[in-house]
Amino acid sequence: MGPEARLRPAWAEIDLAALEANAALVRALVAPAALCAVVKADGYGHGAVAAARAALAGGATWLAVALVEEGLALRRAGVDAPVMVLSEAPQGALAPALDAGLTLTVYSDAALDAVERVAAACRRAAAVQVKLDTGLHRVGASPAVADRLVRRLAAGETPRLAGVWTHLAFGATPNHPFNAEQVGRLCAFVDQLRADGIDPGLVHAANSGAALLPFARLDLVRAGLALYGYSPVGAEDAGPYSGLRPVLSLKAYASAAMRREAGEACSYGLLRPLPTAATVLTVPLGYADGVPWRLFPAAVPVLVGGERRPLAGAVTMDQLLVDAGDLPTSVGSEVVLLGHQGGGAIWADEWAEMLGTIPYEVLCAIGGRVPRVEVGLEDPEPAPAPPEVAAPSLGSRGAPGARSARPHAGSRGAS
Numbered sequence: 312m313g314p315e316a317r318l319r320p321a322w323a324e325i326d327l328a329a330l331e332a333n334a335a336l337v338r339a340l341v342a343p344a345a346l347c348a349v350v351k352a353d354g355y356g357h358g359a360v361a362a363a364r365a366a367l368a369g370g371a372t373w374l375a376v377a378l379v380e381e382g383l384a385l386r387r388a389g390v391d392a393p394v395m396v397l398s399e400a401p402q403g404a405l406a407p408a409l410d411a412g413l414t415l416t417v418y419s420d421a422a423l424d425a426v427e428r429v430a431a432a433c434r435r436a437a438a439v440q441v442k443l444d445t446g447l448h449r450v451g452a453s454p455a456v457a458d459r460l461v462r463r464l465a466a467g468e469t470p471r472l473a474g475v476w477t478h479l480a481f482g483a484t485p486n487h488p489f490n491a492e493q494v495g496r497l498c499a500f501v502d503q504l505r506a507d508g509i510d511p512g513l514v515h516a517a518n519s520g521a522a523l524l525p526f527a528r529l530d531l532v533r534a535g536l537a538l539y540g541y542s543p544v545g546a547e548d549a550g551p552y553s554g555l556r557p558v559l560s561l562k563a564y565a566s567a568a569m570r571r572e573a574g575e576a577c578s579y580g581l582l583r584p585l586p587t588a589a590t591v592l593t594v595p596l597g598y599a600d601g602v603p604w605r606l607f608p609a610a611v612p613v614l615v616g617g618e619r620r621p622l623a624g625a626v627t628m629d630q631l632l633v634d635a636g637d638l639p640t641s642v643g644s645e646v647v648l649l650g651h652q653g654g655g656a657i658w659a660d661e662w663a664e665m666l667g668t669i670p671y672e673v674l675c676a677i678g679g680r681v682p683r684v685e686v687g688l689e690d691p692e693p694a695p696a697p698p699e700v701a702a703p704s705l706g707s708r709g710a711p712g713a714r715s716a717r718p719h720a721g722s723r724g725a726s
């Protein structure tokens with residue numbers, strides 16, 4: 312995080328010790344299968360480089376990204392672990408991908424033609440995995456096309472066949488019978504290759520959810536969500552995943568605190584008259600930061616002083632408003648949107664349930680303009696300083712029990 316980013320009194324705290332522990336938990340669960348940490352979409356919003364390093368420290372030996380650009384960013388940061396690109400790369404991206412030693416995925420003849428051409432032109436070795444469509448019907452080669460691709464690769468010098476894999480339609484529902492059907496199709500495909508003397512390389516199918524299924528683990532498990540601390544299955548079935556720890560917290564210091572009367576309303580549309588007189592905190596985070604507008608209609612609370620408090624009105628682009636009631640709050644009070652504070656906690660899976668979405672979307676949406684503060688390392692970055700205010704910006708009536716703005720102990724101490 313650059314020094315200017317710390318000027319913003321709002322941040323996402325990334326607990327890298329939790330990420331490392333989550334990776335170790337998944338790795339222990341799936342061993343002897345290897346662990347591939349899925350760090351696409353900027354590590355599901357956590358910061359791809361930091362997430363990759365923590366996952367590797369926890370026992371991952373592979374990384375996966377969606378885009379060549381994402382793989383190159385890892386290389387630029389000095390991450391030299393094997394990286395696979397999960398989709399076919401556009402032709403223009405092949406040369407940099409091969410230069411960076413990324414493992415490519417193909418599922419069409421055209422894509423393999425292009426890899427062959429570029430590898431020959433650049434005189435680069437190319438490692439290629441073939442993705443088989445076993446029923447998700449998103450991207451992937453039909454068994455006939457995959458068979459042709461694999462045999463082309465097996466016969467050639469370069470590119471080299473490095474793996475055969477698939478992706479599951481019900482990976483988030485491990486008990487669904489279609490998982491066994493898809494894994495069965497993949498295994499039948501590679502069994503035939505082996506019978507024909509072709510080494511398929513790494514064979515893999517499972518994401519975080521399917522990692523719970525021993526038959527789906529094969530050579531390698533591609534886990535994303537579990538590394539970021541969320542179980543893909545409900546708490547009642549979480550089993551081995553009950554020890555996961557959420558990694559990302561979203562916090563801010565109140566930028567204003569105004570005492571309001573019962574019946575007064577705040578923010579666009581003046582949608583919610585205050586049921587009682589209250590201190591209303593302005594929080595410098597909005598939907599441009601990935602805090603969804605739907606938070607208010609869905610009645611998602613935030614944490615203030617360790618208590619769950621409702622939003623006072625609509626989330627706006629850069630700010631939201633919290634009904635802090637009679638809690639002793641002021642400018643500089645810490646507000647936790649995701650994370651824990653005092654005895655309270657609210658995490659992305661609760662948001663997802665209340666918003667009718669999935670934790671993946673909540674996490675990936677946390678915007679690029681929210682600084683990430685890494686904690687849990689031996690030498691953690693300091694949390695942002697609270698805003699400096701000349702005088703508390705309380706309404707003229709003042710808030711009951713309100714303190715003036717004070718130096719803040721830092722987000723870690725408060726949570």
Ligand SMILES: Cc1ncc(COP(=O)(O)O)c(C=O)c1O
Binds near residue numbers: 482
């Ligand atoms: C091909 C592929 N494999 C693995 C994953 C990781 O899934 P999860 O986050 O559920 O572990 C994803 C995520 O979208 C994916 O697209």
